[in-house]
Amino acid sequence: xxxxxxxxxGIIYAALATYxxxxxxxxxxxxxxxxxxxxxxxxxxxxxxxxxxxxxxHVPMQNLFEVFVTMGMLIYPLSVFSRxxxxxxxxxxxxxxxxxxxxxxxxxxxxxxxxxxxxLQCWLFAPHVAVYIISYVIMAKAAVQAIGxxxxxxxxxxxxxxxxxxxxxxxxxxxxxLMTLGLVFGSWWGHLAxxxxxxxxxxxxxxxxxxxxxxxxxxFRYIYGRKYKRINSIWAIVGxxxxxxxxxxxxxxxxxxGLHSYAT
Amino acid sequence: xxxxxxKKLRWFLARIVLLWIMALAVLxxxxxxxxxxxxxxxxxxxxxxxxWLVFTLLLTVGMLVFARLRQKVGLLLIHAGCVLVLVGGxxxxxxxxxxxxxxxxxxKVPQGYMVVLEGKxxxxxxxxxxxxxxxxxxxxxxLHDFRLEYYHExxxxxxxxxxxxxxxxxxxxxxxxRPGEVLQLDQGLPSLKVxxxxxxxxITTENGSRTITDDAQAGENPALELELTWxxxxxxxxxxxxRFPKxxxxxxxxFRYILMPKDYFSDLEVxxxxxxxxxxxxxxxNHPLHYGGYYFYQSDYDHQGGTYTVLSVTSDTGLGIVFxxxxxxxxxxxxxxxxxxxxKPRLQRINSD
Numbered sequence: 110x111x112x113x114x115x116x117x118x119g120i121i122y123a124a125l126a127t128y129x130x131x132x133x134x135x136x137x138x139x140x141x142x143x144x145x146x147x148x149x150x151x152x153x154x155x156x157x158x159x160x161x162x163x164x165x166x167h168v169p170m171q172n173l174f175e176v177f178v179t180m181g182m183l184i185y186p187l188s189v190f191s192r193x194x195x196x197x198x199x200x201x202x203x204x205x206x207x208x209x210x211x212x213x214x215x216x217x218x219x220x221x222x223x224x225x226x227x228x229l230q231c232w233l234f235a236p237h238v239a240v241y242i243i244s245y246v247i248m249a250k251a252a253v254q255a256i257g258x259x260x261x262x263x264x265x266x267x268x269x270x271x272x273x274x275x276x277x278x279x280x281x282x283x284x285x286x287l288m289t290l291g292l293v294f295g296s297w298w299g300h301l302a303x304x305x306x307x308x309x310x311x312x313x314x315x316x317x318x319x320x321x322x323x324x325x326x327x328x329f330r331y332i333y334g335r336k337y338k339r340i341n342s343i344w345a346i347v348g349x350x351x352x353x354x355x356x357x358x359x360x361x362x363x364x365x366x367g368l369h370s371y372a373t
Numbered sequence: 374x375x376x377x378x379x380k381k382l383r384w385f386l387a388r389i390v391l392l393w394i395m396a397l398a399v400l401x402x403x404x405x406x407x408x409x410x411x412x413x414x415x416x417x418x419x420x421x422x423x424x425w426l427v428f429t430l431l432l433t434v435g436m437l438v439f440a441r442l443r444q445k446v447g448l449l450l451i452h453a454g455c456v457l458v459l460v461g462g463x464x465x466x467x468x469x470x471x472x473x474x475x476x477x478x479x480x481k482v483p484q485g486y487m488v489v490l491e492g493k494x495x496x497x498x499x500x501x502x503x504x505x506x507x508x509x510x511x512x513x514x515x516l517h518d519f520r521l522e523y524y525h526e527x528x529x530x531x532x533x534x535x536x537x538x539x540x541x542x543x544x545x546x547x548x549x550x551r552p553g554e555v556l557q558l559d560q561g562l563p564s565l566k567v568x569x570x571x572x573x574x575x576i577t578t579e580n581g582s583r584t585i586t587d588d589a590q591a592g593e594n595p596a597l598e599l600e601l602t603w604x605x606x607x608x609x610x611x612x613x614x615x616r617f618p619k620x621x622x623x624x625x626x627x628f629r630y631i632l633m634p635k636d637y638f639s640d641l642e643v644x645x646x647x648x649x650x651x652x653x654x655x656x657x658x659n660h661p662l663h664y665g666g667y668y669f670y671q672s673d674y675d676h677q678g679g680t681y682t683v684l685s686v687t688s689d690t691g692l693g694i695v696f697x698x699x700x701x702x703x704x705x706x707x708x709x710x711x712x713x714x715x716x717k718p719r720l721q722r723i724n725s726d
Contacts, residue, residue, distance in 0.1 A: 290706075293702065307462070311412075315405050328391045
């Protein structure tokens, strides 16, 4: 745990605090001020991302600090998109999610700038990591909806929104193609950089596990439909756990660091 | 045909596929805990070859018995894509190569390594430990030049001290390798100052006097010029080399100059006996050479003198099938989940407007 006494750290803390404040105000049923704070939090997260980009002079998605900074910026657009196009709501939880993903960037991971090793100097670096980050944020929102289904079976108060189980399914349908694309980009990149389209590296295997968990969810839901809503929801939460292990594996398991060790 | 197959049997098949997916997830978790080398052994083992084959058959049969998988374009693309990835993977596996040699006489090795000395040529694929020759290529690779580029601005100088018995070396300091940087060491030891940073250190001797220059010509010999100020006031100049660490010693102090490679390049030429035309390519990380059914990747290099390059060699067997499968899989997932799925009502509304 470290406090970052830097401009970068200051912007992250400001964004985190704004997201938290927006969440508290949203919980207190003050919709408009909460929304305004949510937008301010988003803008601060964008500033943090751009500041980092200018500082390190490459797309800031190389290490976990940069990945979490990027995630902090994606929450608000996802909230707006989900409500408008998928009728999935519960923005208050998204505000909290914004604070949660900025916390590791602010307090856990080192912000020490790193140069790009030769393997990362590839046009696939940005699209591979970007689609994965976007899919992870979407799947995190799916898991939040699943938690909503398990804890609030009555569903959302806003009748224009779909129920939590359907919302979970919609979010997974949104994130799964991106996750697939991330996996394929990674394999393509592995072929270019390491000579193998599939290297059985631990991080590769965890990303396969994550993909298979969501593939299993989609098959289970196809076979049983909405008959076992709670199992559907638990499955989506297990998917998020698999994402967390995949994302943090290089830090969790130094013994099996593998080819993705630079991504710490 | 679909109607003839009992519904119960079809749903049984769907459940088996689900079971297979989850079994693969569990095996992948086990593989992740075993590390890449042992995971590769596991997933290439004979029981796993059976597992892959059954998985491929299940998907193929699934496409035949579930009309939905054939009628919905997205689902058809996804499942056909998965089948192609599995078929391509099996075709390019160790067992796949063995079977191709046995039945069709195609003699290729799945993977290996080559070492090519600067100015020389090589045609032998070796095992990972370079002890066993795996194959001889019908052509050879000549290394015209090997070049290494560094992030010079990110260098570090590490300082170690040898204890009195000479048996142990401990790190006692670290500073950025930039001119002007100073490091104060413990009592009895000198303070250090970086005076100059060389990209390409050269010594020239003219009329009996030595001149040290940073040669602008092609080549890399990164070095640092240090000034050591001893406790008694004596000044000493010393040079620390990135590539020649055995020269980096002053009294009890050992130095290491660490630079991160930015990129490394092998200027390679393919030479085929009797053929007038040759293929030449600058191979670097992310830019392999593809020739004669193999990909040649920039894998490693001579860290001391930069006099040779290490290439990893991979057979291209099955690769086209796998990437064809990937293309169908991606196209299918976006088609099915986005355009025929969650965005369909909106797209229909736009079309009707």
